[in-house]
Amino acid sequence: MSTALVLFRRDLRLSDHPALHAACTAHDRILPVYVHDSAADGDWAPGAASRWWLHHSLRALDQALSCQGGRLHVATGDPLTCIRQLCIASGARAVYWSRRYEPAAIAHDSALKAALRADGIEVHSHPGNLWQEPWMLTTDSGQPYRVFTPFWRRLSAQLPPPRPLPEARPRQWGIADGSVPIEALKLLPVIRWDAGLAAQWTPGEAGAQELLEIFADDAVNDYAKLRDLPARHGTSRLSPHLHFGEITPRQIHAHLRERAEGADLTPYLRELGWREFAYHLLYHFPYTPHANFNPRFDAFPWAKDDPALLERWQRGRTGIPLVDAGMRELWQTGWMHNRVRMVVASFLTKNLRQHWLHGARWFWDTLVDADLANNTLGWQWVAGCGADAAPYFRVFNPYLQSAKFDPDAAYLKRWLPELAALPAKTLHEAWKNPSALAACGYPAPMVDMAASREAALAAWEALPAA
Incomplete structure (x- = not known):
């Protein structure tokens, strides 16, 4: 009886799964495997919100497999060592997986494929x-x-x-000794701050x-x-x-x-x-998670790193209602509306002139949809230094944005409950009504929006020509 391993990574589903489908077509027995190893992510290992999601997604996949009479074999450690041991234990002579595209993951998978093939094990990578x-x-x-x-x-x-391909159903699911409980991966937070995530999301297929x-x-x-x-x-x-x-x-x-x-x-x-x-x-362009796509911005005069300033942005205490509403939504739910993501990113990189990597790292840790490709594109787009980026002189005005896209202030009042009793017009024109907001315990604006915009544009105009 022919046995194959299917290595699950960021393809935690059973339907429309080309690698799993190919394995089921070519082999009698399939052993589904997840190896927990953050080394393949380089210095972009999953953040806290992503680890929370991964825990629940793995449990959902294991439950889906159990409905078909299988189970997810979970291992931790060096993937090559784990896969070699599983191939020996199960008699598998082939390994299948879905491709990944992050720079560190590509290098990791290329080395893994070469080592397994040197052992005489077939390796088949698929899109998906x-x-x-x-x-x-x-x-x-x-x-x-x-x-x-x-x-x-x-x-x-x-x-x-x-x-799309239908749900894969092999002739037989394989089982091997030595699987560890998903809880042993310690993906969930020790201090349980995740109630807001659990209320919003149902990870899994x-x-x-x-x-x-x-x-x-x-x-x-x-x-x-x-x-x-x-x-x-x-x-x-x-x-x-x-x-x-x-x-x-x-x-x-x-x-x-x-x-x-x-x-x-x-x-x-x-x-x-x-x-x-x-x-x-x-x-x-695999360098872009750490460096500007447009090298002209290598000379951009970012403001000095200011941890206290950055923390106010992270915690939603900037004194700018739409920015704070977005950052609090992110903190509580692990997600933020895309329109608001652009506003809070513009505020950080242009009004506060903090390097876009500070924002990218915070999103990476707090977003349940933290994705290296999308995170990099989004932050460089707003900062003006990426491919097909927004022109640097496009600085989002949070007051105009909230008035246009949240006219009755329902979003603002949901995430800024201390301001819920104020009229929408007061919130959209907060700079005109500082005393009204201060009376609610809301902080004064960190910066003057007009003056900080002009300073950012002056810094941009001083850059050497491309």
Whole structure:
């Protein structure tokens, strides 16, 4: 009887899983394995919110396997050592996995594949979490894309993609001795601050499918209109499920085409296209998680690091209502509306002139959808130093943004309960009403928005020409 190992990483699902499907087709017995090893992530090991999600996602995967008579074999330590031992114990002569695209993970998987093949073990890597592999789309001159619009034009011309694969069901699930409990990985916080996350999210493949159903029924038809309103659930909120591979872009696309017939899916699919663009950039420009895509910004005069200032931003105590509402939403739920993400990032990098890496690191630790490709693209885009970045002179005004996208201040009042009794107009014009906000125990603004904007623009204009 032929046995294969399927190594699960950020593909924690059973359906539309090319690697698992291929293994089930070629072998009689499948041993599903998760090896916990943060070394493959380099210095971007999962943050606290991501570890919380991973714990619950692994439990969900194990439960799904148990419904088919299997179980997830969990190991911890060096993946090569663990896989070698499991191959000997199970008699497996083949290992399957889904590809990863982060620089450290690519190097790790390449070394793992070479070592296993030197042992005489077959290794099969498969795509699975993107519409297209990052190297498959190039410009007419064969170069990687640096601008989103032509990238999206070429990618969207190739949609719709093939139909999603059905749930994999091997002839027999394998079981090996030595699996450790998921709890032994110690992914959950010792001090249980995660109640807000648990109230908002259901990690796992079933939770992803439920959110997709809700989005298809309630929001996709009005996505272009609702997606910028932070008080509404106008977005799919599927980003953490996508990051952990509990659902695929192919599944989302196919389901929406079927359930939302007649709806204009382009605005939403375009957002998934930005995710693909982020992975395209990370693959072709692997230095960008730590360095500016645009080297002109290497000379930018960032303000001196100020831990006290940074902490006020992190805790939502800046005195700017929309910024503080977003940062408190993040702290409590592990997520933040995308419109607000742009506002809080602009405030940090332009009004406070703190380096974008400070923000990227904080998001990395606190977001349940922390994803190296998307996090890097987003922060460099707002800071003005990335590929296809927002012009540096685009500085988001939090007061105008809240008045436009949260006119009745429902979002502000939800996350800033000390200000809930104040009129919306007072909150949108907080700089005119400092005493009213101070009477509620709310802090004064950290900076003058107009003056800090002018200082940022002056710093940018002083940069050497490209």
